[in-house]
Amino acid sequence: MEYNQKQLQIISVAERLFAAKGFSATSIRDISQEADINVSMVSYYFGSKDKLIEALFEVRAREFGARLDELLRDLGLSPMQRVNLMVDGMINRIFEKQCFHNVVLREQLSPDRRTPIISELLTELKLKNLRAMESIIHEGQKLGIFRSEVDVPMLSTTLYGTVNQLLSTKSYYCTVYGIQDLSEEEQEAHMIAKLKSHFKKIFQEMIKPELNDSITS
């Protein structure tokens, strides 16, 4: 489906409001007011409120998919470099598109209420992401740089889960690390840096060869 400029603007406003208040708590009148359009325009362009959020997922899923393909073309680097690049890229991606990410988290919490279209888009995207990560790990395993037993789905879940958790408990994070008085940009930078170093360490510890790895193989 192709969307014109006006439709994309409506989608963008809806995304921001859905992220902040949730789908049900956001009225079409909220959206039309923020987007400076008439209430009837949402139905006119998308058909219904449900179709609007479907369009949102359609557009953003396509963008993320394209970005994933890009990442997969970063060859000529060592497996460990590629792992670090993938971790950094994923953290950057989520922080850049926090609103959409927030909407995804909300929708994931109601698997039943969700339209099949959204479910399929999300599952597809997550699987694509997992395959990319697996291919990098397997490469390192073939070269004998990584240990033979790596639970990639769980590592990926840990990565995403941690970033999500941090994002949805921002103020708690700032309290714990005593950075409440920093600007919002500085707080985010703190979180991003912390996440990147944290996961560089975790991935290193979880995929580097174990002492007995050469013996058992």
Add this chain to the structure above:
Amino acid sequence: MEYNQKQLQIISVAERLFAAKGFSATSIRDISQEADINVSMVSYYFGSKDKLIEALFEVRAREFGARLDELLRDLGLSPMQRVNLMVDGMINRIFEKQCFHNVVLREQLSPDRRTPIISELLTELKLKNLRAMESIIHEGQKLGIFRSEVDVPMLSTTLYGTVNQLLSTKSYYCTVYGIQDLSEEEQEAHMIAKLKSHFKKIFQEMIKPELNDSITS
């Protein structure tokens, strides 16, 4: 605040519906129908829908707090045993109270819309949890069993985030591990076992002394 049997039943029904559909998408008529009461009873007992969810958080926060205190009394064990016990206990706790946990996740996503009462209860609970974890780690560090540099808040965030992520993407998890045809109980058992072994490994790798730890100290 004390609540009678009827109130606790309403809270329990509301909890289940809030978890499944979200606060805004759940109407008082939904709740009263499921709880087999008159619509006016919610206002009669709690005052309003907002006060109802506050009561829910009040009750559950108290329960969780009490359970945390219990956990802290498990002395006479080695620090590593206590870490494992804490990880297992936390995973069990979340899986047991999935509904409430789901509601917490939803509320965390709208920090602005939330009433201060809920925010404070959640922050308090999270801090209490963090302090418990820190005390165990510090004990291990004093004994020289754990490395000196452990980022406890990040480890805790990773633990919670991963469990959350897994719970909110259950069907994706089952697809990845090919256990869609198992019963729901078996699927949950699979997830719990996987989580526990995963985090035993992560914690081990992240807190055991590094090779150069004795040199730098």
Add this chain to the structure above:
DNA sequence: TTAAGATAATCAAACGTTTGTTTGATTATC
């Protein structure tokens, strides 16, 4: 123990808003 009186619980019905959506006329663009 019982009758009377007070308090608590329950109910159907109605309240005024807000909801998503549609209509039909008007304006802009091609």
Add this chain to the structure above:
DNA sequence: GATAATCAAACAAACGTTTGATTATCTTAA
């Protein structure tokens, strides 16, 4: 002159909440 975009207004349905009457439960004094 046709198609697309925009608008104020209206629509029925659903919302949280209140009302006022009715029933159940408890309290208290004879």
